[in-house]
Amino acid sequence: xxxxxxxxxxxLYQEAQLNQIVDTMARQAEALLANKKRIMxxxxxxxxxxxxxxxxxxxxxxxxWSNLTLMNLxxxxxxxxxxxxxxxxxxxxxxxxxxxxxxxxxxxxVDDVFYKGHSMLRAVEYLTKKNATEIRTAVLVDRGAxxxxxxxxxxxxxxxxxxxxxxxxxVPPYESEFKIVLLKPTIN
Numbered sequence: 708x709x710x711x712x713x714x715x716x717x718x719l720y721q722e723a724q725l726n727q728i729v730d731t732m733a734r735q736a737e738a739l740l741a742n743k744k745r746i747m748x749x750x751x752x753x754x755x756x757x758x759x760x761x762x763x764x765x766x767x768x769x770x771x772w773s774n775l776t777l778m779n780l781x782x783x784x785x786x787x788x789x790x791x792x793x794x795x796x797x798x799x800x801x802x803x804x805x806x807x808x809x810x811x812x813x814x815x816x817v818d819d820v821f822y823k824g825h826s827m828l829r830a831v832e833y834l835t836k837k838n839a840t841e842i843r844t845a846v847l848v849d850r851g852a853x854x855x856x857x858x859x860x861x862x863x864x865x866x867x868x869x870x871x872x873x874x875x876x877x878v879p880p881y882e883s884e885f886k887i888v889l890l891k892p893t894i895n
Contacts, residue, residue: 714892716875720864722885725847728863729758732845733765735861736815739843740766743813745774749834751826752781754878755818758847762817778804780816780833782826798829809839815861819876821846824857831857848874848887 720728740746748766750759756779763777781799816830821844831842845861850868866874868889875888 714890717889717891718886719866719889720887725863725885725887728847729761730765732847732861732863733762733769736762736843736845737766737769739860740772740813740815743772743841745776745812746772747776747778747809747812747814747839749814749816749830750777750779751816751818751830752779753881754820754876755846757878757880758819759815759817762815762845780830782829798833804837807837809834809837811840813841813843814839815843815845817845819847819878820874821849821857821859821862823854825854827857827859847876850874 746766748759748763750756759777759779763775766772766775779801781801783799814834816827816834818826818830821827827844827846831844834842843860844858845863846859847863849859849862849865851865864887866889868874871892871894873890873892875890877884877886877888879885
């Protein structure tokens, strides 16, 4: 469900800038994950998944890891306009992952925006139950407004914006352009 919001939109970052930011995040991930034997990059659907794919490709090109895998988690809480759609953060497990065992695996969880921390916490809880040895986190944008005791290991951009404002991460294939937009909703 995508809710269209009306208001003033300002493009904060465009594709060329964001590609440089993702390159930097990949270098940070490579340093953070150095000397790990098995690594899984996990993207939170929707827009965290293609970002995880971008990091995965960059890590594969630049690293010496032979056992690097990619997976997505379907976690739902908010609609795109930050309207609460699930009071409890909902994780929908892919049936093929029901017997997943991450013993000996370091996981890097990737999302587009770190807002209140609910989605990231749910991902960490799930991956802990799957016996992940170590869990690290990466986000393209950290709003600096988390309510939960969560931290992010790799942050592309930190944007402190007013609570009613919305950070729109436009990430292909969901949008045609890779960009970050600040939406200041109009109040009716």
